[in-house]
Every structure is written in structure tokens, then in C-alpha cells.
Amino acid sequence: MSAYSKTPGPLLDVAVLLGRSLRHSARSVDATISAIVLPLLILCVFVFVFGGAIDRGGEYLTYVVPGVIVLCAAFGTASTAVAVNQDMTTGVIDRLRSLPVVGSAVLAGHVVASVVRNVVSTAVVVAVAVALGFRPVASLPDWLAVLGLLVLFMAGVSALSAAFGLLVSSAEAAGGLSFVLLFLPYVSSGFVPPETMPAVLRGFAAHQPMTPLIESVRALLLGTPVGSSAWLTVAWWGGFGVLGAVAAGLLFRRRAR
């Protein structure tokens, strides 16, 4: 019997590196706590602190949950930048580059692990929202569509984060991306309707790439017409995903030290 596995190399590489990343997540208690607790805190702040003051002519909880889901997914997946950067600064990337492992497998391992982590924390957010009184009317295909769009979004942000993590020189700089992604959803339709914003922000909020995602998730969960927002989401985040993957792939091989 051969000592070598019959599984095609790249698939095996992704599976092994995914296992590694998930072990990292499971063992870093603080990261896991913040991945679960932070989204819940954000949800509670919007529902109980701001919720009373923001009058939407309906239940604010219902309006804000899709925004919080996307906010948490954006913040959570941005941590990919830190994980990739740590691999680079600690020499793990150099070691992997000296192995018969294809570069895209290293990247894919990080991206898939990030998606898995964030699907879990999104599930927690949804469960708590439901406990607080959020009542989605989505059918099973709607839920699957929501999941599909969110996974695409998470993969897109993760790929961009991975490229960013390879580009910057320290984990601190890589961590900065999380804050950009933490604030970006606020200027969208996630928390307040763009019509209420000043003209300068209104255009950006109505058209930035997170808005169609938030609109799609909201429409699918609440049973309103999705319109073109789902396709816009696929175009934006599929595009960002490809961009991030290509950039990260090039940076992975080119990176001199």
C-alpha cells in the first residue's frame, strides 16, 4: 500500500489547513468569546439602547436584525487578516511555501475556516434575535438563500482580508481592517434608512456593496419582494471574492520575506 494519500493534493491541503484553523478557533477562548459575545452586545445595544429612540413606524428589532447579522459577519470575517498575517510573521507561510502545497489551498483553508466560524456566530445572533421577539416569516428556500448570500459575503470579505493580511507588515495593522468593516455597515440601510441621512452620505449608503446584501436578507426573512438586490449582492461580493483571491494568490507567492 502506498504511503501517500489518493485524495487530490489541493483538496487534502485545504482540508488539513481548515482543520488547523478550526482547532485554532476552538482553542483561543478569548477569540471565541468575542466572536459570540460581541454580536450579541451589538444586537442588544441596538434593540434596547437605541431602539426606543429610533422610530421606524414599526418594530425596530425587525428592521435592525438583518443589519446586525451583516455587521457581525463583516467584523468576524475581517479577523482572517490577522490570522493570515500571523502565519506570515511567524514564518508558517514560508514553511508552507517550501512544501508541495499550492498557495491557493493555504488561502482557501483560512477562508473556509472563517466562513464556518461566522456561520456559527450568525446562528447565535439569529437565535437570540428570535428569543428577543424577532419573527421571520421565511420559508426553507428563503433561509437557504439567506445562508447562501451570507456565505458568499463572508467568503468575499475573508478573501479580501487574507490579501490585506499578506500586504501589511504587522498583526496590529491587519487588525485595523476589522474596524473599517465594523463601521462600514453603519452607513448603509442596515440601521437607519438612507433617506434620513444627509445627502453626502445618502448616495453612498444606498449604493454601497453591503446595502443590497442587507436588503436581500431583510426581504427574504420578512417575506417582502427581493427585487434586484440579490443579484447585486452576488455581483458585488462574488467580484470582491475573486479580486481578493487573485490578489492574495499573487501576494502569497511574491512575498519575499
Place this chain on the structure above:
Amino acid sequence: MAYTIEVEGLRKSFGDRPVLAGIELQVAPGTVAALLGPNGAGKTTTVKILSTLLRPDAGRVVVAGVDVVGAPAEVRRRISLTGQHATVDEVLTGRENLVMMGRLRHLTKAVARERAQALLERFDLVEAADRRVSTYSGGMARRLDIALGLVDDPVVLFLDEPTTGLDPRSRRDVWDTVAELAASGVTVLLTTQYLEEADRLADTISVLADGRIAAAGTADQLKALIGGETVELVLPDEAALAAASALLVGGRVDGLSLHVRTDGTAAGVREVLEVVAGVPVLRVAVHRPTLDDVFLQVTA
């Protein structure tokens, strides 16, 4: 004879800063070669090119019979690189690190586990096998690091400064490990800034300075380059130094010390001392040439 590592005219610049200005290197199968040089001499750059991490600007580099530019993927299957800093995964256990590395070299799960166990035993890490690497001492982490390179029987093992930052005891452990590896037939290229280390471990030594091989050969050949033993006479002042230098023509002056060649016998040393009998000498020492002397001479 076919060399396991053959490097001819290797050049590399970063921007307009030349780092390697034409390196020549041959390493015979199953031997340990040392690249010796100060920080910034180009040791790590050389290892990175030989292990396919960097592309050379010019020159021919053949490792384990394969051209590193023409078929890097083939080279990666035959080599193993242990970098300058321990690149073990601190969050995983020692065993998990080894199994992961085996899987990344596409071994089956069963074989990867078997090899991991064998390496844990060989590197004296059985007790710590299922502890996270973050709890390991520097020496243990470095041993694991080297073990990770051996999961799939590489033809060539690159060790970039394997003992930098280790305490003396751990350093000795790593030396023993490298000596064992050499005995098992793997070809090793290691870089070091410690002359003692190169002297102890390597069959051949190449001294790298300013991007060139300043000298190469066995430790004995290199020592022979600068001649035999010397007697060092330490004198109290300039006047005594001048007097001693006048009596012992051809000696080398270094501060208030005078170094004179000798054959190392008692008679030889006595002869030197008799010549300077009238000069006050503070201290006398006999030096065997060390690689430090070689190093200082060829890089001067």
C-alpha cells in the same frame, strides 16, 4: 561525482542592493555543509533561493538533481526547510504539528500518525507529545521544528540558523540531532554565525561575506589557510612592545599584544620566550587557530 547541491554564479539583488554577487557551492550527498557568515552576509537569502522561496536573478541552482527555477514543485517534494525562527504551530500539540506536516506532504492519515510517533520517540518528545507547543522550552520547540522537516524523508534538509537564540544546553541537543541526521545519510545545509557550530557539525564550510564565498573547504583546510599555532605575548606598554617586536621579526601586533608563529611544542615556545627574556612580558598564551581567525582573515 554528482553533488546533491550545485550552485554556480548565483546572483540576487533586492532593488539595486546586491545581496549575492556570484555564489559557488557544491555539497556532496550525505554530508553536512555549513554556510558561515555574519548577519546580512546573504545566508538566509541563499537558503531561500535553494529552497524555492525566492527566485535567483542569475546562476544555476540544482538541488537533489532538480533545477530550482525549472521545477520548483519537484524540488519542494525532495527538500525540507527549517527556518530561522521556530515555525511550529504553538496552538497545536507536538503530535498534531507532526501529523499535519505529514498530511501536507500527502501521506495517508495512518502513515502520518505512524511517522509522528516515530519522530516523537526519536526526538525525545514523547512525554510532551500531547501538550500544546506554547508550553515547550526553546530547545524542545526547535527539536520539534527539525522533526517536522523529517516527516517525509527529505533528500536535503535546510536548517537556517538552527541554534540561534537557544541556551547552551539546548544548543548541544540540536548539535547532537544534526550529527545523528548526518549519520543517517540525509544531506544537510545549515547556516550559522557561530564558528564553533560549523567546526563541530560540518564536513565542509563556506564562509560567506558580502555576497561572495570568501573561503571554502573543511575546517582543517580553512585553519591551514592562516597557518599554525601562535604564541601571544601581552606587554605592559608601548616601549616593551617595540622592544619585543624588534627581537621577534614578523610577529603580528594587536593592541599591546604580539602574536608570533610557533610549532606549538614546548621547545618552540621556550625558544620564543628566550628571545624576549630581557623584555617584561605580562602574560603568555598559546593559541591554536580557530575558525574565528579564519573568519576575521578572509572577511577583513
